Amino acid sequence: MLIPLTREKFDQLIPLIGTGPQYKYYWGNFSKLLQRLLISVVAAAVVLLLRFVLGLNFGPLVFVLGLVSAFYWLWGPVFQASVRNNKCRRYKYCGFFRGRVMDIWITEELVGKQETVNGKGELVIVENREKRINLEVGDETGFTAEYQAPLQVAYKAVTRGQIAEMLVLSNRADLSRIEEITDIYIPNRNIWISDYPYLQRDFFIEVGKRLRDDDDDEYDRPRRRRRPQEDTRRNTRRRNDDWSTEEDY
Known part of the structure; x- marks a missing residue:
């Protein structure tokens, strides 16, 4: 049958934000963790380059970008799961x-x-x-x-x-x-x-x-x-x- x-039930069945099991799925193995750590380091280094080497100062925005970049290794799986969920929620x-x-x-x-x-x-x-x-x-x-x-x-x-x-x-x-x-x-x-x-x-x-x-x-x-x-x-x-x-x- x-x-x-x-649509209400649809949104409840496939959530907007990644769930615990979805986070675990994208957390992956040690190799995946190292990849995310590398991305975090590179992104944080770019933010520092803009601030201290090129002299670009955007105040709190630079701090927020640096913080988000440094912790990509932690929140990256949530982002990946949310993107995948939204591909289904477009139906x-x-x-x-x-x-x-x-x-x-x-x-x-x-x-x-x-x-x-x-x-x-x-x-x-x-x-x-x-x-x-x-x-x-x-x-x-x-x-x-x-x-x-x-x-x-x-x-x-x-x-x-x-x-x-x-x-x-x-x-x-x-x-x-x-x-x-x-x-x-x-x-x-x-x-x-x-x-x-x-x-x-x-x-x-x-x-x-x-x-x-x-x-x-x-x-x-x-x-x-x-x-x-x-x-x-x-x-x-x-x-x-x-x-x-x-x-x-």
Whole structure:
């Protein structure tokens, strides 16, 4: 099912300012922290250059710029999360989607490259690859969408036929054309499948509870497994019912 939500709920589900989990996402590893520290040092040095070397004095403005620049390493993740949130908030309409997991498969994606030198002094390019879970979700109307996220051990509990909930975004009031989808929630396992935590999760779960009605009993009935010949749309998908192995984790 797909139920339109008000703009008020939209703004509550995807906040203007980055949340704690979003801040943690953009905080990153030690390398990311060093990058932000370097930016802070360079920015603060530029402010000092304008003030003491070039003799430009703008009073309190220089102090504020220097303070903001020096602490970029701390507030940078909030800024990055807020920018990403606002890209979704530019859509005019949103809807609550509840369907089922139709298919699951695992891929390895190239996430970056590093240049290094081997023992012979030769330049070597090392590819960094990451295992990702891919989900196809859909409902009885024929609507389907695909979502990809970094693989986690907890995702092993996700199987075909389980209920899947998410927020869909559109610029059309009738939601006839979906432009973007958010992280996916599997309620019967309390699992979030997410690359970036767009949603205020507690509020999203509460919205889902309020939208349930008597027709939801249909979603609790087991769904017929698709026959093997029905899984021929994508050669990279697993062909058996056990879509994952221990090696995947």
